[in-house]
Amino acid sequence: MTNSNPGFATLAIHAGAEPDPTTGARATPIYQTTAYVFQDSDHAAALFGLKQFGNIYTRIMNPTQAVLEERVAALEGGSAALAVASGHAAQMLVFHTLMQPGDNFVAAKKLYGGSINQFGNAFSHFDWQVRWADTDAPESFAEQIDERTRAIFIESLANPGGTFVDIEAIAAIARRHNLPLIVDNTMASPYLVRPLQHGADIVVHSATKFLGGHGNSMGGVIVDGGTFDWSGSDKFPVLSKPRKEYDNVILHQAFGTIAFAIACRVLGLRDLGPAIAPMNAFLLLTGIETLPLRMQRHCDNAFKVAQWLKNHDKVAWVNYAGLPDHPNHALQQRYAPKGAGAVFTFGVKGGYEAGKGLVQGLQLFSHLANIGDTRSLVIHPASTTHAQLTPEQQVAAGAGPDVVRLSVGIEDVDDIIADLDQALARV
Numbered sequence: 128m129t130n131s132n133p134g135f136a137t138l139a140i141h142a143g144a145e146p147d148p149t150t151g152a153r154a155t156p157i158y159q160t161t162a163y164v165f166q167d168s169d170h171a172a173a174l175f176g177l178k179q180f181g182n183i184y185t186r187i188m189n190p191t192q193a194v195l196e197e198r199v200a201a202l203e204g205g206s207a208a209l210a211v212a213s214g215h216a217a218q219m220l221v222f223h224t225l226m227q228p229g230d231n232f233v234a235a236k237k238l239y240g241g242s243i244n245q246f247g248n249a250f251s252h253f254d255w256q257v258r259w260a261d262t263d264a265p266e267s268f269a270e271q272i273d274e275r276t277r278a279i280f281i282e283s284l285a286n287p288g289g290t291f292v293d294i295e296a297i298a299a300i301a302r303r304h305n306l307p308l309i310v311d312n313t314m315a316s317p318y319l320v321r322p323l324q325h326g327a328d329i330v331v332h333s334a335t336k337f338l339g340g341h342g343n344s345m346g347g348v349i350v351d352g353g354t355f356d357w358s359g360s361d362k363f364p365v366l367s368k369p370r371k372e373y374d375n376v377i378l379h380q381a382f383g384t385i386a387f388a389i390a391c392r393v394l395g396l397r398d399l400g401p402a403i404a405p406m407n408a409f410l411l412l413t414g415i416e417t418l419p420l421r422m423q424r425h426c427d428n429a430f431k432v433a434q435w436l437k438n439h440d441k442v443a444w445v446n447y448a449g450l451p452d453h454p455n456h457a458l459q460q461r462y463a464p465k466g467a468g469a470v471f472t473f474g475v476k477g478g479y480e481a482g483k484g485l486v487q488g489l490q491l492f493s494h495l496a497n498i499g500d501t502r503s504l505v506i507h508p509a510s511t512t513h514a515q516l517t518p519e520q521q522v523a524a525g526a527g528p529d530v531v532r533l534s535v536g537i538e539d540v541d542d543i544i545a546d547l548d549q550a551l552a553r554v
């Protein structure tokens with residue numbers, strides 16, 4: 128690139144990609160192969176010994192995946208990235224690299240429901256303990272930290288409520304305790320928020336959502352900020368102690384600012400196996416090319432829809448941080464001045480039946496459990512994702528009987544509003 132400091136939209140299209148050296152193909156090819164021929168026996172030995180970077184086997188790396196990794200690292204301002212099969216796989220590999228049995232981490236209470244399950248249920252099988260804290264009271268994170276704590280985990284924009292988090296306040300606590308801050312940036316995307324600039328050390332993504340953006344491929348990304356001193360204590364032995372399987376290399380010493388991404392790849396991904404398919408890496412890359420255009424349109428549409436709903440007499444309340452009277456509006460203006468995202472909740476007067484009925488009456492909106500598609504999406508959590516909870520738990524989770532969650536798409540906003548209008552008229 129001629130400009131040494133290209134802008135976000137330029138990076139979204141070009142970062143990591145070059146015309147294919149063999150064929151001249153301009154789009155990144157789908158390298159649909161499981162393995163790669165070594166140049167000679169010394170080359171093979173050097174690759175296996177981590178003495179030289181290169182392709183061995185697609186469970187560990189793949190050239191299409193590599194472009195996706197470079198692109199997301201560039202968009203987030205990180206030192207390196209690792210793309211994997213899903214957002215949950217990304218989270219699993221991050222914690223697998225940081226935690227030993229008996230260790231704990233502190234996570235925000237307001238998280239994607241799947242992450243609450245993963246941290247509370249699946250991770251307990253590895254004896255990794257999660258402790259919950261409240262992002263509205265950043266000091267509650269400090270109160271949960273002890274000598275076995277290894278990380279802090281938050282979402283920049285929390286799913287599903289659309290709550291913005293004071294990343295810098297929580298980063299200050301992490302720094303004070305010499306712990307890495309991990310930020311799930313799925314809902315905001317780097318177009319709206321770049322957590323590494325606010326003191327985060329690691330960013331994770333469900334690329335399934337806004338990065339890919341078309342509701343057609345699963346993927347996850349880990350971004351290494353390159354900022355954390357893994358050797359500053361003996362808390363992170365995977366990074367700071369010799370690895371027998373790689374000729375006693377100390378990963379942090381050998382790989383410096385990209386050591387975390389390397390560890391997630393050559394230990395976590397190698398041994399646990401959630402590799403991304405080359406086809407999915409290609410589809411996610413194609414989606415990322417239009418991320419800035421899509422994300423701005425998502426935000427502009429969501430703002431108009433939220434404003435319109437707020438003035439509707441069948442709507443009890445609207446929870447969208449882009450609205451000036453929202454309690455989170457100041458944080459949104461500070462961290463995401465371009466927009467408040469596409470996902471928010473609102474309440475329909477009439478409770479459970481009204482909420483369920485509204486979803487039933489919508490025609491342009493798709494009724495499903497996903498966010499971040501070009502299409503407008505809707506769900507009534509109390510009768511679906513949160514149906515197994517008690518009424519009290521539903522309310523605490525922001526999924527009370529009247530709650531409807533929207534992921535506003537990039538259709539013509541008049542059509543989105545017309546659909547809500549006709550469905551509300553019928554409840």
Ligand SMILES: *Cc1c(COP(=O)(O)O)cnc(C)c1O
Nearest residue numbers: 213214215239286313333335346
């Ligand atoms: C969907 C989602 C995840 C999990 O990602 P998958 O790709 O579905 O595994 C994690 N965090 C957030 C905020 C999400 O929305």
